[in-house]
Amino acid sequence: MRVVTAEQMREADRLAIEEIGMKEELLMENAGRAAAAKIIELYPGLQYAAVLAGKGNNGGDGYTIARTLESEGIRTDVYFVSSDGLKGAALYHRTLYEKSGFTPRQFDPSSFQADSYGVIIDAMLGTGIKGEVKPPFDKAVQVLGKTDTPIVAVDIPSGIPSGEEDVPSSAVKADATVILESPKLSAYLFPAKEYYGQTHTVSIGMPNAVWHKAGNEAVEWGMTETSASFPVRKENAHKGRHGRGLLIGGSKNMAGAPAIAALAALESGAGLLTTALPESLMYTTAPLVPETTFLRLPEKEGELAEDSVSSDFGFDRYDAVAVGPGLGRLKEAKEIVRRALVETAGILILDADALYWLPELEQELSERTAPLILTPHPGEMAHLAGTTPGEVNKHRFSLAGQYARKTGCYLVLKGANTICTTPEGDQAVHTSGNAGLAKGGSGDTLTGILLGQVMQDEDTAAMVNNAVFLHGHAADLAVEQEETDYSLRASKLASYVPRAIKNVQLFQENRRR
Ligand SMILES: NC(=O)C1=CN([C@@H]2O[C@H](COP(=O)(O)OP(=O)(O)OC[C@H]3O[C@@H](n4cnc5c(N)ncnc54)[C@H](O)[C@@H]3O)[C@@H](O)[C@H]2O)[C@@H](O)CC1
Ligand SMILES: [K+]
CATH class of the missing domain: 3.40.1190.20 (Ribokinase)
Incomplete structure (x- = not known):
């Protein structure tokens, strides 16, 4: 299995979009569907979930996951921690979510009832993070640090860097992480690895051809x-x-x-x-x-x-x-x-x-x-x-x-x-x-x-x-x-x-x- 840096993942995305003609919205749809399927597999009796969404593509994945869970009969509330400047595929998927009859709410740390959900899905920050977690995401990370409700991170626990950069003083500690397409280096480095919980890598349908150009940093060597x-x-x-x-x-x-x-x-x-x-x-x-x-x-x-x-x-x-x-x-x-x-x-x-x-x-x-x-x-x-x-x-x-x-x-x-x-x-x-x-x-x-x-x-x-x-x-x-x-x-x-x-x-x- 391929192990990549954030840059290689971005390059693969770019090649898939620009050279092969896959729409970014399609990749995000695939990502959200695959992640939702994995969440259903991990929590078979799940009835009620929450998604905490950010303002980048990781947040976009969150809206797609919520829509998919809803269509599988799982009630899902979306809280956007920030949606300033939401654009591109993420904006498209938020709109799709809204037009499907759902209303995202603004996340409020003082009123969020973490314990009422079967699972909380962390779609705040993915590979786009830089440095310490900044407001308003820092408060959301704190809230998630206090709940016993299982947390599933999308792609990467919010706050955790993709590579060998320092782990910030606070980040989401997930019970499980659904990694999109390829694990990033930090999934194998301590202390970052401890934030991932159990890891599950899902395909988002990235065409194999892009990897010849995007390259990979390492492979994970196992039984296969x-x-x-x-x-x-x-x-x-x-x-x-x-x-x-x-x-x-x-x-x-x-x-x-x-x-x-x-x-x-x-x-x-x-x-x-x-x-x-x-x-x-x-x-x-x-x-x-x-x-x-x-x-x-x-x-x-x-x-x-x-x-x-x-x-x-x-x-x-x-x-x-x-x-x-x-x-x-x-x-x-x-x-x-x-x-x-x-x-x-x-x-x-x-x-x-x-x-x-x-x-x-x-x-x-x-x-x-x-x-x-x-x-x-x-x-x-x-x-x-x-x-x-x-x-x-x-x-x-x-x-x-x-x-x-x-x-x-x-x-x-x-x-x-x-x-x-x-x-x-x-x-x-x-x-x-x-x-x-x-x-x-x-x-x-x-x-x-x-x-x-x-x-x-x-x-x-x-x-x-x-x-x-x-x-x-x-x-x-x-x-x-x-x-x-x-x-x-x-x-x-x-x-x-x-x-x-x-x-x-x-x-x-x-x-x-
Ligand atoms: N084509 C694509 O690019 C795809 C991307 N995917 C998802 O997109 C993610 C990467 O998306 P983006 O590059 O948009 O980045 P993110 O969604 O990870 O986050 C970017 C946002 O976070 C803000 N930010 C950066 N550092 C911060 C900090 N320290 N504190 C608070 N906010 C901070 C940035 O200003 C930016 O608005 C992946 O992890 C994956 O989940 C998937 O949807 C699959 C397709
Ligand atoms: K995340």
Whole structure:
């Protein structure tokens, strides 16, 4: 699904109107009808609704929704918060509403009876908002903040910006938002996302052709996208053909991390996996992951010894290499990361402590030509980009885009709604996963899944996104089944990866039928 900026949405509207000849009134009719149908679906017994309408096109949608609800037998009052300068399609639809026998009323904060309605529809401000909510809309936002009546926002909760701009001090907090045509970036950014409530995207009949010119900022990557690119394993599969992987990590205080990642790699399709870790960790890892072979690294009391850095890793013999889970920050680790960057001929994944060293390995980073995947959480991203985690979270799309293009890496910016960016700057945002993933070790599982997945097909961008989807979907399945978002441990998460893959394959089969 396409994710857009307000400008791209406006451009799509313009192209649909000017080049294809769709009337703006028609788009608004489609928008209002689709939104009304969704509201009826969400609130099946609805009898009495209110629409709060603004003076732009979002308000225009409101009049269309009211007329449609009325024709479905749902009594609907329209309150215009402002109608100064109402024009174009919005004026047309208000007139249509009036000529259909209804009378909109002026919104009055002191007399509005929010509790008498089954649903309040927020059609005050859409993608045209700029800055803090100004009078008279501020009062209406306050009134909506006090009611228990469910609020459904049209396109975007009033006050919330479409992109990475600051969320104003007050905005409508919706129970649900019916997004028109394509989600805007803020639907995936905190704190804006919390204002949307449940989101439902409806088509307004925008012709596909306009998107070639209008472009899109990102796509939302879910089950549909994953199953479309998920490779079918050949019947004559041989373990060597499905990829050889090398995993490097582990230290005495993070002794379990390589096992978690190794399990996930094997369950995600790695054919042959070698795990390189400080020697003594082999004895605890082998019983947990009997299928991996080992490269035992010289150690001193459970930590990498000085001569570990000259080990024969054979970086050029693997289809993919992952460095990081539980690696620690000794200077030996830095040298291993440096060698991995220079010597890995296949795909290299750097995670966790391996990322810590990257700012000191700028030259190796810039000279690397084979694919590189980085998987920072916001704190690690801040370290990489020389900023703060707060700034990272505010500008997740733009910052990830800049960094990936600058360094030529595939960037997996973790956190709620993980964003994957290709070296060309193409972005995909994910909504699978839940709070159960906010636990130590879940990043190790992701690294393992990535390692297992990227060797399955040459389309690295798709494989990276599929891995992120499988990770989130596994967490969702775990929580649906015997786990909760409190209890989910990373090693358990790995055991749900097979079920996640099975779901993708079932989805694929159903689509083929
Ligand atoms: N062809 C189109 O353009 C379509 C647009 N659609 C709807 O149109 C919306 C965008 O419409 P508009 O661009 O007219 O903009 P909006 O309807 O979002 O709001 C614009 C109005 O809000 C005022 N405003 C801006 N910032 C404000 C603030 N901080 N406080 C108070 N008032 C403020 C502006 O002066 C302007 O009058 C979309 O979100 C969607 O709901 C849909 O009807 C589908 C078709
Ligand atoms: K709105």
